[in-house]
Amino acid sequence: MNRNGKELGFSLKEICLKVIADHIDEWFCSSISELTLKNSMYVLGPFECLDSESTQQLINLLSMKKKLKVMHLHLLLHSRLEAIDFTVPCAFMNDIFIKKLEYRCPKLIRISLKNCSKVTAKAIKCLAEAFNALQYLDLSNCYMACKDDVLSCIGNNCAQLRQLILDGCSMITDTGIKNFCQCYAKANRDRKLLRKLSLVNTQITDAGLREVLQTFRLLSTLSVSGCRDIVDPFCSFIPQKKLFSLSILDLSNTGINDISVDHITTLCPGLHDINISNCDNVTDVTITTINSISGVRSFSIAGCHLITFTIGIIPLLYNHGYQLETLNLSGMDNIDLAAIWHLCPRLKVLIMESCKDICQTPTYGIDTNQSRHLHLQKLNLKDSTFYQGEADIDESRSDCLKFIKKFCGNTLKYLYWSRMEGITDSLICDFLNEDCFKSLTYLELRYCHNITSDSLEQILQCCPSLQQLDIRFCQQISTANNEELKSYADEINHNVTILWE
Structure with a gap:
């Protein structure tokens, strides 16, 4: 103590x-x-x-x-x-270290070379040949080394591989993926152990992804975020009516549309984590098809401007809200907090970044006077605005934030308020002066130009578990204020990191 x-x-x-x-x-x-x-x-x-x-x-x-x-x-x-992650010391990693791994660490089955840009293709090939019992390999952002021929080597040698992460390897094409699938299938024959594949921001298209789906029928996690040429990779499997084992699927920032989502939900009935954020061609029709599957626990549609809260999201919440744990509605207008609170009792993560006219209208037969609290752990309201009919905007904002307390219980750990309209000292102090923020570990208030140093000490008093306070770019917080706050934190023995500039 x-x-x-x-x-x-x-x-x-x-x-x-x-x-x-x-x-x-x-x-x-x-x-x-x-x-x-x-x-x-x-x-x-x-x-x-x-x-x-x-x-x-x-x-x-x-x-x-x-x-x-x-x-x-x-x-x-x-x-x-047996496992090593070189993400943190990535600046030190080069071919010499990879060579030393081969004879110093023969038992390695999990290796992450994320961001190790100095490592060459030759070294990765040697690594694949040396560690043929490898189960996990992360080559994210090794974009100069991780090319199509490297994938062939991995497929030939790493027969036990269960997870392969290739995020940001922008030189990978369908050719490399097809070679990997063929080599892996040949090496494993009937034992296709791969369960997770991540190809974020690669050059893969529908053709390459179909090869993946055909080869790894038991794949449970697949991410192709940022692959804009992905449109409808599942369509060719519809006539076969063979179901896939996918439970987590990230198709954000791709070219999918309502028809392709219909194919996905038909062939992947076990999906429980779906991300279709920033897919410009999906509409409220997509939500109807998602309602046909059961067990959705995480759903993200950030930036899908053709999906509306009333027509699309409300039916989704009626179907899946009870089991929903993560909901990302960033960029959506006219979100009704009361509906989310009523229909999503198990929600742990709620992201509403850049949402306009958030309200809390007691519609849909909802009694908002209940004292029930949710157990939210993460709440993101960055750059959002509030609306309450003809009421004064400040009053509307205050009412909405008071209602948000119903989401928090005493479990909230991460709170994001950066650039949020109308944040003042009194509003912060009123909002945080509750037992439900005793567990808060991270508070972000960047670009909140109306707050002053008066509220910062109150924040430290109300949030004893706070580990990081981000007040960067707050115009009324001076260098002297920042130093005073640090001194006050030391005085009350509050071990908090304060980010300011």
């Missing part, structure tokens, strides 16, 4: 890792040079006893403290590792 009796919440393991991170240079690196480590084939100790999770936590801690060095990574690559 700290001096105010507040639980710090660190486990013994976390404390030990923090101490190691603080003293790693003087304890473990003072008697050995980086060149020696670089040229050594094997390094025995002192971290052989650490499991994969602890090793990863130590790497992330060193990075967070801005202490991570190349020699630390050389020390931490040991033979017991």
Whole structure:
């Protein structure tokens, strides 16, 4: 506990890792040079006893403290590792490190090289050949190295692969995907283990995706967000009436339309997570077809301007609202908070960014006077406005925000209010002065030009669990105000990160 009796919440393991991170240079690196480590084939100790999770936590801690060095990574690559994520130290990753993985970490089955842009295609091919028991591989944003021929090598050698992430690998085309499918199928024969494939922002088209669907009938998670040439990949399977096992499907920013969504819902009855955000060709008709499947728990239609709340969303909520946990309606106008509150009792994430004229009209036979609270964990109202008929706009906003408290219970952790119209000190203090915000860990108030330093101390008092407060670009918060707030946080022993500029 700290001096105010507040639980710090660190486990013994976390404390030990923090101490190691603080003293790693003087304890473990003072008697050995980086060149020696670089040229050594094997390094025995002192971290052989650490499991994969602890090793990863130590790497992330060193990075967070801005202490991570190349020699630390050389020390931490040991033979017991089964998983490693190089996303954080991606700037250090090159072909030399990949080569060292081959003989230092023979048990690896999960590797992430996300954002490791210095790694070449040759190194990735060597990695695929060396780790043929690999189950998880993330090559996101390795856009110069991850090309079509690399996928053939992965398909030939990684027969146990269950998850393949290729987001941002913009040089991947249908040719590479088809080669991967054929090589993987040949290597596995009847044992097609791949369950998750992500091809965000690649060059894949309907033809390539059909090859994926034909090869991996048991695929459960598929993401092709940003692939604008995806229009109707499921149409050719309609005559066969063979069902797919997909449960999570991300088609955001693609060219799909109402007809293609109808084909998807016909062939994928087990879908529970659907993302069709920013698909310009889907209308309220799409919602009708989605209503034909059961079990939808997450639904995102951000930026779908041809879908309306009254005609499209209300029927969806009547059909799926009871089990819905995530709802993203960003960019939609005339959202009725009362309907969401009444029809979605299990909602955990509600995103209404850039929504205009949000209201809380007690329509649809809804009694808004009930004291029932939801258990929302994340609420995003960035750049949104409120409307309440002929009422004063400030009064409407205040009424809506008061009603939003009914969503929060005492579970809200993330609250986004950046650029939200009419946010003032009094409104913030009135809104946050409730027990339901005791669990809030992140509050974003960027570009809220009407708030002053008067409300910031109140925020810290009302939100004892707050870990990050983002007040960047708030015009009335000065450098002096920021320093005073940090001093006040130290005074009350509130360990919060304040973002300001």
